[in-house]
Amino acid sequence: MLKINEGLLTLCAITLASLSFFSCQNISNSAFGSQKIDSIVENLEVIIFDKPTLHAKWDSLRKNQLKFTVDSLNPVDKKTQKRRLKDSLRREFDKHPKHIYLTFDDGPLVGSRAIDSLARAKKIKVNAFVVGRHSAMGKYRLRDLNLYIENPLVAVYNHSYTHGYNRLQTFYSNSQKAFQDFKKNEELIKFDSKVARLPGRNIWVYDNERKIDIQNAAPTADSLFKDGYKIFGWDVEWRLNSVSGTTNVPVESIFNKIVNFMDNKSSKEPNNVVFLMHDDMFQTRSGQKLLNDLVDKLIAKGYKFEFMEDYPVKY
Ligand SMILES: [Zn+2]
Incomplete structure (x- = not known):
């Protein structure tokens, strides 16, 4: 020195x-x-x-x-x-471990139970960003939420109570109301840690980082951050047709995309890739099989599966 x-x-x-x-x-x-x-x-x-x-x-x-x-x-x-x-x-x-965060949004939905089972079967950590209102849509959805809560391999996080009824422009136009919607979810579910994802927005606010994709949701994100939340977006997203369980992006392609993000360090934080999926993608056997195959490839690659509350792992 x-x-x-x-x-x-x-x-x-x-x-x-x-x-x-x-x-x-x-x-x-x-x-x-x-x-x-x-x-x-x-x-x-x-x-x-x-x-x-x-x-x-x-x-x-x-x-x-x-x-x-x-x-x-x-x-x-x-x-x-x-x-x-x-x-x-x-x-x-590249001399250090690489960390993958499997995140599933909008549960509990049909598909949540398969995710819960997969986490147990593969012994991997997964993250569920849940919408409380969905647990009131029938006894099986409440069962699915409880499966998540009781599974130590599933971290359950706040994705708002109503998901803005999918009218997001309106939802974010009143940030106080949107913030209260997250608080309502928090009262219902009693999360272990204050981690949130904003419906339909790839927004990151944590530590000294602040990255906003669509400005009208920024006041809601800032209110949550002030309240002690970390808000996370995603690096890579995978979409399946939820009804047919098929996709235009085969397992091999999405796997390669994740590997590229890891190797090029093009994710938000190097060696940490946040991967977005939705619970309803895995309601069919074919959808579940694709997820199973992808997870096997990620395991074989030696990636570590992490909870979002530990994001990012730094060296
Ligand atoms: Zn969502």
Whole structure:
């Protein structure tokens, strides 16, 4: 580790806050632009962050907080430097486990019981974002909700009580009412942890992250976050025809898509892929067979199945 005095450390920290921490690098200007770039990034971050993590490095790169300079003696353009650093971080991530989050929305519905059974049979963790109103639609739906709640391999999370009756534009236009709809679900189900997904919206609000796809749902997401919720969207979605249990996207294709997200680190968080499905996709034997085959492939690949409350696993 490089030695550095307190004054320079503060300067680095301030400069980092202003999103350009390489501008405070009179430490070793000449090494930039050469193959030594990785070790320089390493060293600077050892100084700046107490415990540098792969994720912190990836975040700095992703958010363009790294300022590369070109060394005239050994010129390598900034784009190449950035690519090299990205590749080397990717290789580092590949030495660590990869985490898959199977998430099933809109249960309890016909199909929920098959998901519950699959989790037990394969001994994998799965996540159910449930809609409380569906449990009032007959004794079997209430049974399915209870199957989820009693299964330690199923984490049950909040997806609102009414799902806005699928009129989402109207639902989100009154954020206070939408927020109360989530609270109503919470009163009914008594969730173990405050994790939510917004109906029809790929919105992420957790830790210091905030990613909004459609603005009109942002106030609802912010109210939930203020209330202690983490809100999660998804990286990859799979759709089956719920009546026929068939799909235009075969198991092999969706599996490859997940693998690509893992390997390219193109998911919201590297090495963590959130995969969206819906309970009603698995009401037929053919739909259940497809899910079974996909899970077998993910298991064979060595992926770890995780609960959303543990998202993201960082290194
Ligand atoms: Zn939904």
